[in-house]
Amino acid sequence: xxxxxxxxxxxxxxxxxxxxxxxxxxxxxxxxxxxxxxxxxxxxxxxxxxxxxxxxxxxxxxxxxxxxxxxxxxxxxxxxxxxxxxxxxxxxxxxxxxxxxxxxxxxxxxxxxxxxxxxxxxxxxxxxxxxxxxxxxxxxxxxxxxxxxxxxxxxxxxxxxxxxxxxxxxxxxxxxxxxxxxxxxxxxxxxxxxxxxxxxxxxxxxxxxxxxxxxxxxxxxxxxxxxxxxxxxxxxxxxxxxxxxxxxxxxxxxxxxxxxxxxxxxxxxxxxxxxxxxxxxxxxxxxxxxxxxxxxxxxxxxxxxxxxxxxxxxxxxxxxxxxxxxxxxxxxxxxxxxxxxxxxxxxxxxxxxxxxxxxxxxxxxxxxxxxxxxxxxxxxxxxxxxxxxxxxxxxxxxxxxxxxxxxxxxxxxxxxxxxxxxxxxxxxxxxxxxxxxxxxxxxxxxxxxxxxxxxxxxxxxxxxxxxxxxxxxxxxxxxx
Amino acid sequence: xxxxxxxxxxxxxxxxxxxxxxxxxxxxxxxxxxxxxxxxxxxxxxxxxxxxxxxxxxxxxxxxxxxxxxxxxxxxxxxxxxxxxxxxxxxxxxxxxxxxxxxx
Numbered sequence: 001x002x003x004x005x006x007x008x009x010x011x012x013x014x015x016x017x018x019x020x021x022x023x024x025x026x027x028x029x030x031x032x033x034x035x036x037x038x039x040x041x042x043x044x045x046x047x048x049x050x051x052x053x054x055x056x057x058x059x060x061x062x063x064x065x066x067x068x069x070x071x072x073x074x075x076x077x078x079x080x081x082x083x084x085x086x087x088x089x090x091x092x093x094x095x096x097x098x099x100x101x102x103x104x105x106x107x108x109x110x111x112x113x114x115x116x117x118x119x120x121x122x123x124x125x126x127x128x129x130x131x132x133x134x135x136x137x138x139x140x141x142x143x144x145x146x147x148x149x150x151x152x153x154x155x156x157x158x159x160x161x162x163x164x165x166x167x168x169x170x171x172x173x174x175x176x177x178x179x180x181x182x183x184x185x186x187x188x189x190x191x192x193x194x195x196x197x198x199x200x201x202x203x204x205x206x207x208x209x210x211x212x213x214x215x216x217x218x219x220x221x222x223x224x225x226x227x228x229x230x231x232x233x234x235x236x237x238x239x240x241x242x243x244x245x246x247x248x249x250x251x252x253x254x255x256x257x258x259x260x261x262x263x264x265x266x267x268x269x270x271x272x273x274x275x276x277x278x279x280x281x282x283x284x285x286x287x288x289x290x291x292x293x294x295x296x297x298x299x300x301x302x303x304x305x306x307x308x309x310x311x312x313x314x315x316x317x318x319x320x321x322x323x324x325x326x327x328x329x330x331x332x333x334x335x336x337x338x339x340x341x342x343x344x345x346x347x348x349x350x351x352x353x354x355x356x357x358x359x360x361x362x363x364x365x366x367x368x369x370x371x372x373x374x375x376x377x378x379x380x381x382x383x384x385x386x387x388x389x390x391x392x393x394x395x396x397x398x399x400x401x402x403x404x405x406x407x408x409x410x411x412x413x414x415x416x417x418x419x420x421x422x423x424x425x426x427x428x429x430x431x432x433x434x435x436x437x438x439x440x441x442x443x444x445x446x447x448x449x450x451x452x453x454x455x456x457x458x459x460x461x462x463x464x465x466x467x468x469x470x471x472x473x474x475x476x477x478x479x480x
Numbered sequence: 481x482x483x484x485x486x487x488x489x490x491x492x493x494x495x496x497x498x499x500x501x502x503x504x505x506x507x508x509x510x511x512x513x514x515x516x517x518x519x520x521x522x523x524x525x526x527x528x529x530x531x532x533x534x535x536x537x538x539x540x541x542x543x544x545x546x547x548x549x550x551x552x553x554x555x556x557x558x559x560x561x562x563x564x565x566x567x568x569x570x571x572x573x574x575x576x577x578x579x580x581x582x583x584x
Contacts (some may be wrong), residue, residue, distance in 0.1 A: 041516060257534065
């Protein structure tokens with residue numbers, strides 16, 4: 001393994017180092033292949049396995065074959081220490097990932113994203129003192145890795161807190177300026193460090209200040225964002241973590257890290273843009289715009305009577321329909337009612353009713369979150385219709401049941417230019433013949449915008465916890 | 481200007497990789513159905529755990545004889561990286577397992 005087999009650009013290399021590079025190439029290819037398979041429902045699981053295999057391979061060969069600049073491999077003692085801590089991290093990661101409830105999935109993805117950002121930040125922090133003064137290229141990537149990693153870390157932790165209901169949305173008008181100011185001084189300090197001719201060890205104070213600034217910026221940048229914009233932010237933070245890892249890849253001249261990181265960065269960025277499009281907003285608008293700031297508009301223009309529907313009437317209405325659409329929202333997930341939803345759907349199908357689900361792209365707390373939850377409840381994914389397809393069928397639908405969804409069916413998005421969600425595509429439930437909204441109370445949705453749908457003559461309310469109501473409804477239909 | 485060109489020349493291979501990877505990421509993702517957005521994001525998140533290689537290199541070449549701040553931070557980076565990788569892939573698999581079950 002240590003046999004020198006050649007010299008490239010004046011650097012001798014051994015069998016081991018060339019094998020290591022070869023394994024990195026293989027790992028990078030597996031990342032691409034895995035991600036490709038991940039984007040098709042039939043092959044997704046295999047894709048995840050291949051990507052994981054690539055990661056395992058890269059980790060193993062690094063452990064066994066990596067040499068530092070003076071040609072020393074990783075000592076046996078260090079190998080053991082690494083194995084112990086990787087084992088520890090794996091055990092925790094594995095157990096938490098297996099145990100967590102499906103509804104808490106977005107939070108968990110946020111936390112894991114935070115750990116990735118933190119790792120990049122720490123690697124950059126530890127590598128910086130070893131940089132050579134004046135080597136602008138490597139100092140640049142180290143600083144970028146540090147700043148981006150730190151923002152991804154603290155931002156993801158705040159996103160986690162918000163999704164978990166531990167942190168509220170804080171939006172003050174001055175925050176936009178404060179954030180801009182923070183960004184400018186973070187940028188200025190980065191330039192100062194990169195351009196400075198001083199040896200890195202003399203600039204540690206600046207480095208620590210920069211780390212603190214970037215961490216603070218991450219917090220401040222996610223703080224005002226809430227409501228339907230949360231998925232966009234998570235996706236954006238995910239892209240940032242990828243970029244931070246790629247920057248660390250530059251420090252080590254490691255192509256697998258660079259390719260893997262950038263791949264995640266660009267894929268995450270596209271996903272972010274897709275989600276912004278789904279809400280008809282620009283990314284800039286999401287980041288600096290205030291959401292839910294101008295609520296309470298337009299709600300007084302209509303008659304405010306709300307009609308309720310009795311359970312038995314709802315049961316009859318549904319049983320004698322030909323086509324029923326269910327519009328699930330986060331409320332369904334919170335109430336853990338996805339299994340009951342499926343029960344209702346099979347029960348109705350048994351009576352010859354066609355039941356489908358209309359999934360809004362940003363329903364839930366993450367893109368596709370609803371699909372995962374319904375899949376957990378064994379709903380076949382052929383029944384999950386994307387918004388545009390569902391909207392085409394709305395006019396032929398007898399009953400639409402809205403379970404725990406609010407903003408994604410709010411007609412204000414179409415007819416009230418003053419509404420903060422104006423322009424966001426919605427599921428056009430008003431085109432259906434009847435609407436039943438299941439809701440705990442008349443409270444506004446996550447984005448805190450009033451919803452005139454509830455007062456519409458076509459609509460009937462079925463108040464109560466989604467799970468309890470569905471349970472009663474299922475029992476009612478069974479007893480018919 | 482000269483400095484920018486020097487930087488470009490010095491890192492030309494990596495810059496090529498970056499440019500092509502950006503394109504690749506966009507191409508690979510662009511046709512994904514909304515059903516898979518969450519698992520895809522989670523899977524991509526796990527891949528961004530490649531930073532763990534940095535953690536392995538850091539701890540691999542650090543001096544174990546004294547318990548320094550650097551060593552502790554390095555180990556922390558290693559554990560965080562592992563959490564990102566293992567947790568990320570396992571969570572993704574768990575989500576996808578549910579899609580699989582329905583396939584006849």
